[in-house]
Amino acid sequence: MSSSTSSEANAPLLQVNKPPGKHTSVPGAVFNVSTSIIGAGIMSIPATLKVLGVVPAFLLIVIIAWLADISVEFLMRYTNAGKSTTYAGVMKESFGQAGSFLLQLCVVMNNLGCLIIYLIIIGDVLSGNQPEGSVHLGVLQEWFGVHWWNSRAFSILFVVVFVMLPLVSYRRVEALRFSSAIAVFLAVLFVAICSAMAITALFEGKTETPRLLPYLDNGASFFHLFTAVPVIVTAFNFHFNVHPIGFEMDKPSDMMKAVRISIILCTAIYFAIGVFGYLLFGESIMSDILVNFNQNSGSAFGSVLNDIVRLSYGIHLILVFPLLNFSLRANIDEFLFPNRPIPSKDNIRFMSLTLILLAICYLAAIVIPNIWYFFQFMGSTTAVSLAFVFPGAIAFRDVHGISTSRDRIISALMIILAAVTSIIAISTNIYSFFT
Secondary structure, three states: OOOOHHHHHOHHHHHHHOOOOEEOHHHHHHHHHHHHOOOOOOHHHHHHHHHHHHHHHHHHHHHHHHHHHHHHHHHHHHHHHOOOOHHHHHHHHHHHHHHHHHHHHHHHHHHHHHHHHHHHHHHHHOOOHHHHHEEEOOOOHHHHHOOOOHHHHHHHHHHHHHHHHHHHHOOOHHHHHHHHHHHHHHHHHHHHHHHHHHHHHHHOOOOOOOOOOOOOHHHHHHHHHHHHHHHHHHHHOOOHHHHHOOEEEEHHHHHHHHHHHHHHHHHHHHHHHHHHHHHHHHHHHHOOHHHHHOOOOOOHHHHHHHHHHHHHHHHHHHHHHHHHHHHHHHHHHHHHHEEEEOHHHHHHHHHHHHHHHHHHHHHHHOOOOOOOHHHHHHHHOHHHHHHHHHHHHHHOOOOOOOOOOHHHHHHHHHHHHHHHOOOHHHHHHHHHHOO
């Protein structure tokens, strides 16, 4: 679907904009893209099967994965045809300064919100929480008892200073390929353990038969189905990292190959965790499956498995954190200092932004006990805009004259579907919150 003429015409430009030194290979890009995709969204995938049923959920995951592939192809094609090497720059070429600002605002809201959520979940895993007065101990408290050093504030601070700060201090995305590989492995381990537990429960006759189709008893139930859409859209929202990863590759044109491999891998992971998670916990599945693993397993071996699941996912989020932070820092810097060199070439600016963002995330994670409603709202607004609305609008506007009639039809449908489902999902969530 890409225009070879446009790519060849801009080849010298792409070479000039690539950073010096060793560049990212396709496997390294696959790990970084996959890690960008698999974040906190994987925790809510099983709940979408509870809402939609297995068959509609599978179809929705496949459709959104397909649309994500098309939207990235739009972005890369218009990047190659223009002069910019950033998402915000491509939006500026199509919609001027207002388009660039709107894109940067959405990236900041989306990524900052996700980073805060990650720290909250990490805090829950290590030091537990107290939702509505009930106490859920973290792994450290279960192992060593309740002490000041494994309190929520201290454990998150330790992780931020001694683990995350070194990771977010890397100047290039390529340097994170090994931590991303570990993050993908931990996500696969999480799915493997859930699968093994579900299959064991199946043979023991302890599982419920998953519903293949949704249960609808009134109009409200029908509209409730749309609340699953932003969850899956958020699970495939990685577009903010397409340019940082792609333009560190020896051949940026290989980025689409890496993206497609990553989307196929993550689709398989999502559907596996959805089916086996739903099979394991049935109708008692929570909106965050990690909460189900906090419950008493009834055996020492089950408790060990629960701890492994929670710790593996907590470490996974620690390793996802620097990738989202990278694009967040880059967009804030591009907005505040549009005419300055990239932040990696300015030590003071780079470290100042890095430390300020870490401090904001840490303080928010301590002050805010639960922001899952914000997570749902974010999936219906910023995530759907970054993944579908903006790429579709770029292709539909077609400032370079390279869109086909099929492209314009798909982009228009992408924008309309994203807008309609988001409005219904937001309205349904607001209605459910007040009733």
